[in-house]
Amino acid sequence: MARRLLTGWGRTQPAVADVVDVLDHRGAAAAVTSAGDRGALARGLGRSYGDAAQNSGGLVVRLAASASDVVVDVERAVATVPGAESIDALLRLLVPLGFFVPVTPGTRFVTIGAAIASDIHGKNHHVDGSFGSHVKSLDLLLADGSTVTVGPEQSPQLFWATVGGMGLTGIVLSATIRLIPIETSKMSVDTDRVPDLDSLLALMTEGDDDYRYSVAWIDLLAKGRHLGRSVLTRGDHACRGQFKEREDPLTYGPRQLVTVPALIPPSGVLSHPAVAAFNELWYRKAPSHRVQEEQSIATFFHPLDGIGSWNRLYGARGMVQYQFVVPMDRDDVLRQVVQLVSARRVATFLAILKRFGPGNQAPLSFPMPGWTLTLDVSSAVPGLSSLFAELDSLVLDAGGRHYFAKDACLGPLAAKRGYPRLAEWQATRQAADPHGRWQSDLARRLQLLG
């Protein structure tokens, strides 16, 4: 056990916790039952942006993962995976066997436990839903040190409270998940350069359902008639024989190309002119319309994973990622947000728009049918806090909400308004953990535990 200063991926809210590395469920149970009054929390790979994987003054449990513990049922296309296993390791195992994970976020450095706890979504949400919808069952370590198996059929209440429950119901020791069969490790990608936001929304509304994966990058620095100009990429796993095959069609070996050094100026390197130049280049280099381009899994799904520690580019102050969803018929709010951010000249290096499909039963699951916009901004940008407060009201008034895995800014009221089933979740959680052993800084900040 070691006292360590932890932050999220955004590097904004450092806090100290006792970090304990455990090998198995017995070690985790021993750690959790010994936790003091600031409780315990599991931490995976630290990719949530804010304080979701922090438990200041308390215990932070990290489970060891071993890829040899993954069991793949090729017949049924399911796998039983340790909670601490990463999507990275899992893909290295699954892709050569002809399978893909049901959902992957923009990084493959996420554990299966975290994928469930955040109920992560990916570019296929409009077709396949979020991660929790593909879990058949999971083994959960409870606050009293015992283990229970839950699933959509078995103890569904606790199962759905764990999906999207931000680790506050227990530790996911292992999970059985459905897999997507694939023929090749290549992606077939269609790209469209879109001149403005209205055209983008129209294009996505009309055509998204023809693709398994769809996402748009928006240049939030563009103004006037270029407001919301974007690059839309959509695709699916390539079929056998679709592209010229030089090697085994299921070869998969993503590499990290470079790592950002620790010595970056405190203010970061993503200044307004730098971001503006990047956005211009990114937009211009995209083809106006291209179909069936061959791309690797890493290029299509995890482009930023090619650059190690890219979060350092934002300097010592770190960055915040702001992600919200508004219902499908409230694209007016989406427009307002894009206008506001563009008008304030806030340098957003990455702005991603995705059209969600239906949500699932989990009370704290983020996705709902609608538009989700994600922006990365340096937290040193002046006036950002008040800009976000403005955006918060727009989003919440429209019946939208924010994604806990990204959040570093909200208060308790925003959580309550965005998640009207919070009280129901709290009751299930309370029954599973009456002494409040599972705690996190996110839970403290948003008063999630009630």
Added chain:
Amino acid sequence: MQNAFGEPQQVLLLGGTSDIGLAIVRAFDKSTLRRVVLACRDIAKGEVQAAALRDRCDVDVVEFHGEATDGHQAFVDAIDGDIDVAIVAFAELGDAAVSSADAVAAAHLCVIDFAAAVSATVAVGNRMRAQGHGAIVVLSSVAGERVREANPVYGGAKAGLDGFAQGYGDLVAADGVHVMVVRPGFVHSQMTNGMKPAPFATTPVEVAKIVVAGLANRRRIVWAPKVLRPVFSALRHVPGPLWRRLPLQ
């Protein structure tokens, strides 16, 4: 918990009627702030300030005596919930002519401006080290940067507090606690009422802006106004005979 911008949910203001302290509380984001604890010697005066703050958040007024250092730890430990930011703002300027001529008055000033401030900082620091996060704003003064003959006891006490807070801040940083030393120049406030303003005089609101920005940036030392930093780095090296002739005294 503080959010990504260092904006607190619960603030402890030690010296609950301090103009600068209250200005800092007002400068924090209203939507984030949930509770402020005003620790005051005079409850009645504290209640007046509390009434003016209640449109922003919950306010509790609690009796606190700086010189009663025996009770500091218990006082801090009795506060419910995480203390995100504590402001050590209580101080007395005293009458310089009295404090530099009367041994009892001199010692009293040292107790309030140095010993009690150190004790309160340690008490809050212990609490924050246990909770693994938090920020302590210690109000020092440029008077301690180079102590002048005009007010040697106050200046000396602030010099001591400033030095302590820097070293203590380095000590507790590894426990997630951020100590920020604030060095204001002449500030128009109750404490300086009726005094002739020094050059670069500022206001509590201006000091508060610098404090809030400093917290967000996790700065160890801030000056208010900022120009005092280069001014004092020059003044610090002025030879004694010249220093004593400067019209600052």
